[in-house]
Amino acid sequence: WQQVLSSLHEFYSEDIFDEIFSQLSNVKKHSGGYIYVIAPNPYTKSRIERLYLGRINHIASTIYKKELVKFKFVLAEELIGETSLVGPEKNLEHKYRHGDLNATLSFDNFVVGKSNRFAFQMALKVADQPGVVANPFYIFGDVGLGKTHLMQAIGNYIADNDITKNILYIKASAFIEEFANQLKNQTIDEFNEKYRDVDVLLIDDIQMMSGAPKTQMEFFKVFDFLTQQNKQIVITSDKPASELKNIMSRLTSRFEQGLLVDIGVPDLEHRVEILRKKLTTEAPDVNDLDLNVLEFIASYFNTNVRELEGALKRVLFYCVTNNIDISIDTATEALDSLIKTRKKTAALTENNYDKIQSVVSDYYAISVHDLIGKRRNSKYTLPRHIAMYLIKNKYNIAYKTIGSLFGNRDHSTVLAACEKIENELKHNNEMKIAVDTILKKIEKYSN
């Protein structure tokens, strides 16, 4: 690989080299005529495959004159199944049951903490008595926080208790596609039969249906038919039903009649627990991994459980293939490129939220401490609400995330604040001027 790298250096500019090739880590794995190289993310991987793979394999053929050797670019998590790290149970992941239910996503391996306790408890109840407790059961939250996992756990639990139950899991995007195919091929009967015959319908990422009104109409019929017969429907979404855009209100109001639960971001302790659990299933032969290493990983990957898991797999893979002990030092090496990019984005965004908070508190002559604090005098609440509104408008991050920047206020508090300011701005000229002035200051600050 070093030889290939130095040849590549001659072909490509320093910029491309830095951006693409310097981020790859060599893997001393060589099997079936392939040498594996780990790409730091899917984007880099696909760029290499599209743009550079031909050149790389050509260079390889000049280096390995006799053998036929090719390079393969993979993500760390893709390779893990191929190492001795993982026992046979890992293959379960590819064993799907009805529809696309993935048997490895269970309640047992869902780690419960403050951010998901209520959602978990209600999911268990729904799974225990499908069609009785809450219909539909609607789970929302940001990406990578366990919505699909929890939904599939419900399906698996019901399937385990009663094999006669017909459980169907489908992503909303696939439902749209099926509906379109049904129109094209005139297979409406088949389509109807499939969806009217289910006992439990799990529909993932419903927000994908926005802007597909015909599909929504059809889904409404399915929804209506199934709920009338008390068949359980579970829905996931990246936002609460009331905030879904371009989804007919006939549907959203029905969603709101069910039970809505949200999943938030796990705190540090919870994240460490998730890593610990993963370790016991992913790498049972790695015992007594230093708690500090887990905390180290958990401290960097703090917004998305999928990324958190990916980081752990990467560390395990790196240390096992290079035959080195797992420590904070080696974990840092393994995660080097990921941490660098994360630091960059984190620094950027956090500073900007900070900036808005400090400009607003400056403008109203209060401290940032009071801006995000608990005091309820309008002297503090007005600037607080304006700052929330500005962050929402500028970055469009989840209300819950904004709440966490203001002393852990909840979703609905932030939502109400933003709406209040938005309405006020329609007729309150004085406030408009204030907000414009603040915006200008923020711009100036940013440059």
Ligand code: ADP
């Ligand atoms: P979402 O659907 O919200 O984007 P997923 O359910 O796909 O997120 O979760 C992403 C990954 O994180 C999955 O591999 C899932 O198993 C894992 N995960 C998320 N939350 C938990 C949890 N509380 N305990 C264990 N694993 C979790």
Ligand code: MG
């Ligand atoms: Mg999902």
